[in-house]
Amino acid sequence: MTDQNIVKKEEQLVGDLLETRFLTPRGAIFSQTEGGFLSLAVDGTDYGRVKVIRAFPFTDPARYLSVRQADNEEREIGMIEDLDVFDPDTIGWITRQLEMRYFVPKILKVREIKEEYGYSYWWVETDKGTCRFTCDQNGVTKLSDTRLLISDIDGNRFELADTGGLSAKELRMVDLYM
Amino acid sequence: MGFVKIPDSSELLKMLSKQGIATEDIIGYCQADLTADGCYAHYGLVLTHDQLVVAFAPKRSADKVFAGYRGMAKESWFGESVTLSCFPLEQVDSLKVEELIGGGSLCCFGKQNRTLCCATGQYMAELRQFCKVFAKVKEGTPLQEEDYKADSRPEFCDKCGTPYVDRDRKICPKCMDRRSLFVRTFAYFKPHKWRVIAIMLVFLVHSLIYATLPYFSGVVYFDDVLGKKATFQGFWSLAGGDFVLLMCLTLGTFLVLRLITVITQSLQAIMVAKIVPRVLCKIKQDVFSALKRLSLKFFTDRQTGPLMTRVLGDAGEITSFFIDGLPYVFGDGVHVIATIAMMFVMNWQMAVLAVTVVPTLTFFSNLLRPMLWHLHGKRHRAARGVNGVLNDSLTGARVIKAFGKEKGAIQGFEKASNRMATTEVSVVAYENRYFVLFSLGESLLNIAVWFVGAWLIIQSGHTEMSYGTLATFTAFVGYLSGPLQRMTDMFRWGTSSMNAAQRIFEIIDAHPDVEEKPEPVVIDRMRGEVALNNVTFSYQPGHPVLKDVSFTIPAGQMLGIVGRSGVGKSTLVSLIARLYDPDSGEITIDGVRLTDLSMDSLHRCVSTVSQESYVFMGTVAENIAYVRPNATRKEIVAAAVSAGAHDFICRFPDGYDTVIGSGGRQLSGGERQRLSVARAILADSPILILDEATASVDTATERQIQAALNRLIQGRTTISIAHRLSTLRNANMLLVMEDGKVAEYGTHEQLMEQQGIYYKLVELQTKALSLEGRQAAMNENLTIE
Known part of the structure; x- marks a missing residue:
């Protein structure tokens, strides 16, 4: 084997690891099974059940979705750069998967936040109903100056999309944890 | 047997028995609380030897209560709306928990592949355990006691349900109340108990003298000396008429008393200086040895900067409160009580007036306390943030320099220190508002004393009130306001110092995740299997x-x-x-x-x-x-x-x-x-x-x-x-x-x-190596030529 050949083979091997395939409606055909699983076929290859993961869950949730095999290896099949280019059915299926995976109730109203011994007790109204949960000291993450992600002691997440939309009283309670 | 038992009274059990499933048939049970469409609900998963039953009920109660939130009733089942779906075991090959963000879903594979339900984080451990048990039942492996032990979860206090500050910390922060916190901190002063007692005595003397001074400058000086009272002359057994000498004697006594207060003050300072550094040192040592004992997890969960603030700042705050604060509370207490007693002896009407204003002031300062507490906590957090940023940019200096990101680092620091400045300003602003209110109350009290005193003198013509008494009272009120202000101040100080103590003890008490058993096995030389x-x-x-x-x-x-x-x-x-x-x-x-x-x-x-x-x-x-x-x-x-x-x-x-x-x-x-x-x-x-x-x-x-x-x-x-x-x-x-x-x-x-993963890795590396080798050989050839 000549040096050139080795280099070529090497490049191909590394290339497989380093290159990302982008999935478009032209090659990728998604479908939803009866049991609610998402499956994918690309250019005739059937991958069976797949998972969809957001690459930028906070800053760009509808774009740069990584589609992976649902087995333990979770090998990436490809990325969706923009979900909007797919047909409405596919958008619906994928959105359903994403909403299941990223189940994060949005906080609409803060009723009460109590603090005791390093834990804060939140009583909030969310788009999924009223919730009461407990956070430890690292529970509140600032995603931006006005956007907060709140995780309770079991890792359940809640989002406060815009602190600017809160009343002065709510803001005063939340402000202590920002 | 089940890792989570179905309560005997549960509607679910009745429903199951209608389906022909007796309680003793149930070999596994767990709960879940979320539908695949993202609605909170109740799920009960029941495993028997021949079927898997999924019980579902929509959520009816108003609030979704997550683990750790206290004072709320446990979520319960609603009998009439439960729907049961049964899956014969021969149709289900496997169950799998899919990890999602903050929770997970339970998928079943077999005749039907489908998502059975989802769960929030609190039920994940149960679900995983359930899948394990399911797999064992499927395989036909006998179940053991261990299979029913759920994975470790944050623990909650048995008494009050408060989550422990650290996962394996066995002391509930709520049941360990402020008083015990105080007592515990006090223990640090035990080795110095004689000095502490001496300090208290000195404070006692100081306060008593201080409390009687207005009596000398008022009643004694104005009424007895200037009023030329005969009984007072008799007291000093002086010949009649020598009022200049009498005045000199009174003033001399006054001077001596003042001198004693000055001496006691400096005595206090000296003794305090002897205790503080030692106690401070001991607290820091305790925290440091606790830090070393703790497992790696404690450090990876926290930034290093905040930890340093804790060890250095909090220890100082605690000691200063116990030394500069607490003895004053004692001294001031004595002072206030003595003063009030003398007031009542001298003139009860005016004493009542003065005394009613005292609790009012305390009451208002109590109202303002919680906010101060919060603001101090926030300031502490901001200070930790600044330290964290500083620590971050100092340890990462090399990277910052290499990429020319000094500006960004400076901005980051500015942002953090601005935040700290803002919180500092809000603390100061709030304290200012508080002090303005306090001074106002004090001035009103002063004016009221002048007014009522003068009124009594004018109305009764010296029988109820003398000039000296009025002078004494105005001085009493003046001297009273100092200790009062300090005592209300002490609430704030005590609050923040108990906060600091709590943070310190949190470290000292934190139980290492990795702990030695009480009677561990000691082996000198191990083989190493x-x-x-x-x-x-x-x-x-x-x-x-x-x-x-x-x-x-x-x-x-x-x-x-x-x-x-x-x-x-x-x-x-x-x-x-x-x-x-x-x-x-x-x-x-x-x-x-x-x-x-x-x-x-x-x-x-x-x-x-x-x-x-x-x-x-x-x-x-x-x-x-x-x-x-x-x-x-x-x-x-x-x-x-x-x-x-x-x-x-x-x-x-x-x-x-x-x-x-x-x-x-x-x-x-x-x-x-x-x-x-x-x-x-x-x-x-x-x-x-x-x-x-x-x-x-x-x-x-x-x-x-x-x-x-x-x-x-x-x-x-x-x-x-x-x-x-x-x-x-x-x-x-x-x-x-x-x-x-x-x-x-x-x-x-x-x-x-x-020819699996390892094979591929070897292939890849030998190729890379041979490439490298060839390159090296070529280079060598070049240099030789």
């Missing part, structure tokens, strides 16, 4: 890094661990070194469980050479002898020689006495690495862990270190993690990890035959 049995471990609940890892290394053999980065290799070896304890499964050395083994035996038997080799402040010799401080010079040199470190050490001007570490001589990566190899050689332990020991050095140095290591691993059980497969040439067995699991296990030859 390492076995892992179904080890599962996660840093964050719900995200297992290692899943069901099992393998055995016979004593003296070498195991190579291969796998992509982030696959859990380093975690695996840190479990063997017991930096963490596994969530489930067990690790044994020579058949003894790590958790049973004494820490001392363990440390003597396992040593690690890792990628990041830390150098402590001290000499080279001290660094090598770190694990065995009593090693002889000969042994140290011998270890350095076999580590290939002797040569460069001797080239240092100060040889083995060269001071290295922060502030001392800087060592290169290779030099540090060889020092840590020497450390491991000196430790002479039967088990050696090499965690990419040669990853951060150049090829030539690597070859040297590798040679040293090859000598070191002779006759020891060695676990070696390496990216470069050639370094694992001597390994008896190889283990390939993938996604936290053992993907392949066998000898080099066996794995090459399998």
Whole structure:
């Protein structure tokens, strides 16, 4: 084997690891099974059940979705750069998967936040109903100056999309944890 | 039997019995609380020997209550709306918990592939356990007691349901109330109890004298001396008429009393200065030794900057309160009581007036306290933030400089310090508002005294009130306001100092995740057989890094661990070194469980050479002898020689006495690495862990270190993690990890035959190497020509 050949083979091997395939409606055909699983076929290859993961869950949730095999290896099949280019059915299926995976109730109203011994007790109204949960000291993450992600002691997440939309009283309670 | 029992009264049991499922048929039960469409609901999963039943009820109660939230009734089932779906076991091949963000879903595979339900984080441990039990039932393996033990979860206080501050901390922060906090802090002053008593006595004398001063300057001076009272003359047994001498005597007494107060004041200061530094020192030492005792997890969960603020700032705050604050409360208390008593003796109407205003002031200051508390907490957090940013940019200085990001770093710091400034301003603003209100109340009180006093004199014509009494009262009120202000102030001070005490004790009390058993097994010399049995471990609940890892290394053999980065290799070896304890499964050395083994035996038997080799402040010799401080010079040199470190050490001007570490001589990566190899050689332990020991050095140095290591691993059980497969040439067995699991296990030859992951890795690396080799050969040719 000549040096050139080795280099070529090497490049191909590394290339497989380093290159990302982008999935478009032209090659990728998604479908939803009866049991609610998402499956994918690309250019005739059937991958069976797949998972969809957001690459930028906070800053760009509808774009740069990584589609992976649902087995333990979770090998990436490809990325969706923009979900909007797919047909409405596919958008619906994928959105359903994403909403299941990223189940994060949005906080609409803060009723009460109590603090005791390093834990804060939140009583909030969310788009999924009223919730009461407990956070430890690292529970509140600032995603931006006005956007907060709140995780309770079991890792359940809640989002406060815009602190600017809160009343002065709510803001005063939340402000202590920002 | 079930890991979560269905309550006997539950509607679910009745429904199940209608379906022909008796309670004793149930071998597994767990709950879930979320539908696949993202609605909170109730799910009950019931496993019997022949079917899986999913009970579902929509959520009816208003609030969704998550784990840890106190004072709310447990979520309950609603009988009439429960729907049951049954799946015969022969139609379900497997159940799997899919990890989602903050929770998970339960999928079933078999005749139907579908998502059964979803769950929030609080039920994840139960669900995983349920799947395990299901798998066992499917396989026909008999169930054991262990199968019903759920994974570790944050624990809650039995009494009040408050989550413990640290996962395994056994003291409930609520049931350990402020009073005990106070008492505990007070214990630090116990060794100085005579001094403390002396301080109290001095304060007592000081306050009593101070309280009587207005009486002298008012009643005695105005009424008795200037009013030329005969009885007063008789008291001093002076001849009639010599009022100048009388005045001088009174003023002299006054002066002496003042002098005594000045002396007591300076006595206090001296005694305080003798106690404070010692107590401060003791608290800091306690915190530091607690920090060292705690497991690695405590530090990885927190930033280092905030920890330092805690140790240094909080200790100071506590001591200053106990020394500069508390005795004043005592002294002021005495002062206030004495003053009030004298007021009532002299004139009850005016005393009542003064006394009604006291609780009013206290009441208002009490109202304002919670807000102050919060603001102080916030200021503390902001201060920690600033420290964190500072720490971050100092340790990352190299990266910041290299990428020219100084501006960004400065902005980051500005942002943090601005935040701190804002909180500081709000604290000061609030305190100001508070003090303005307080002074206003005080002035009103003064005016009221003047008014009522004058009124009484004018109305009654000296019978109820004399000029001297009025003068005494105005002075009383004036002197009273100082202690009062201090006492209300003390609430704030006490609050923030109890906050500080709480933070300090949080560290001192934090139970290490990894703890020695009360009566551990002590073994002097171990053979070094390492076995892992179904080890599962996660840093964050719900995200297992290692899943069901099992393998055995016979004593003296070498195991190579291969796998992509982030696959859990380093975690695996840190479990063997017991930096963490596994969530489930067990690790044994020579058949003894790590958790049973004494820490001392363990440390003597396992040593690690890792990628990041830390150098402590001290000499080279001290660094090598770190694990065995009593090693002889000969042994140290011998270890350095076999580590290939002797040569460069001797080239240092100060040889083995060269001071290295922060502030001392800087060592290169290779030099540090060889020092840590020497450390491991000196430790002479039967088990050696090499965690990419040669990853951060150049090829030539690597070859040297590798040679040293090859000598070191002779006759020891060695676990070696390496990216470069050639370094694992001597390994008896190889283990390939993938996604936290053992993907392949066998000898080099066996794995090459399998043509799996290992085979691919070898292919890739030999090609890269041959390429490198050719390149090197070509370069050499060029230089020769």
